[in-house]
Amino acid sequence: MEYKAIVIDLDGTVYHGASIIDDAVKVIAHLAKSYKVLFLTNNSTRSRADYVRKLERFGISCTKYQVITSGYASAKYIKQKYGDSRVYVIGENGLKKELVEQDITLCEDDCNIVLVGLDKEFSYSKMAKALTFILAGAAFIATNTDPFLITTEQVKPGAGALVAAIEQASGTKAIVTGKPSTFISDLLVNEVKVAPNEILMVGDRLDTDIQIGIDSGMRTALVLTGATKMRDLEQTSISPDYIVESISKIPTILDENQDR
Numbered sequence: 001m002e003y004k005a006i007v008i009d010l011d012g013t014v015y016h017g018a019s020i021i022d023d024a025v026k027v028i029a030h031l032a033k034s035y036k037v038l039f040l041t042n043n044s045t046r047s048r049a050d051y052v053r054k055l056e057r058f059g060i061s062c063t064k065y066q067v068i069t070s071g072y073a074s075a076k077y078i079k080q081k082y083g084d085s086r087v088y089v090i091g092e093n094g095l096k097k098e099l100v101e102q103d104i105t106l107c108e109d110d111c112n113i114v115l116v117g118l119d120k121e122f123s124y125s126k127m128a129k130a131l132t133f134i135l136a137g138a139a140f141i142a143t144n145t146d147p148f149l150i151t152t153e154q155v156k157p158g159a160g161a162l163v164a165a166i167e168q169a170s171g172t173k174a175i176v177t178g179k180p181s182t183f184i185s186d187l188l189v190n191e192v193k194v195a196p197n198e199i200l201m202v203g204d205r206l207d208t209d210i211q212i213g214i215d216s217g218m219r220t221a222l223v224l225t226g227a228t229k230m231r232d233l234e235q236t237s238i239s240p241d242y243i244v245e246s247i248s249k250i251p252t253i254l255d256e257n258q259d260r
């Protein structure tokens with residue numbers, strides 16, 4: 001089976017914050033000559049257009065149609081499942097932009113949906129507000145549940161830590177739209193128009209990037225430049241098709257696959 005599309009995670013796979021990983025720029029340009037390239041990130045703090053600009057600053061050129069974020073997936077999910085709705089958002093501007101782009105109403109009262117993504121200004125009062133709406137019957141949706149993120153300077157709490165606080169307070173489990181939910185992989189497969197078994201998913205997290213690839217019938221490559229270290233592989237049942245030091249080795253995997 002030949003690959004037609006390569007889906008690449010961003011944080012920990014292409015860059016760490018403001019630092020590019022290895023020769024990711026060159027590798028992505030090379031891949032784009034032969035395959036459809038898409039970027040799939042659980043970080044909802046930026047909009048797809050913001051990611052295009054961020055990638056451009058590194059020298060990676062793409063359009064927003066090549067970027068799928070958990071924020072975009074949440075907006076699509078809310079639009080498809082709830083139609084017109086009033087959404088209370090705990091999240092940053094990038095997430096709000098994606099909702100507005102789908103004509104979703106953002107509000108602070110009478111909300112029928114609470115959407116939680118990474119918010120560096122998360123507070124007790126935002127949490128209390130979300131709790132009030134959920135207890136009154138609002139749907140509780142999370143962009144993603146990544147427990148932490150690795151930045152250039154340090155490890156920081158991820159959206160999952162915020163979501164867990166509200167789950168604990170409300171006794172309600174959030175519906176997750178980002179990785180490893182199959183909602184976002186179905187959305188991606190639909191937009192890239194390539195069969196799942198012709199897609200290689202490349203990422204640094206076993207429980208999101210690799211799990212979603214396995215669940216949706218893609219093949220998977222784990223990079224060791226981010227959240228997963230070699231020792232973590234001894235304690236997991238999640239098994240990627242390939243394990244590589246970094247994104248730089250992806251062309252080798254594809255070349256070997258062609259030769260088979």
Ligand SMILES: [Mg+2]
Binds near residue numbers: 010
């Ligand atoms: Mg990552």
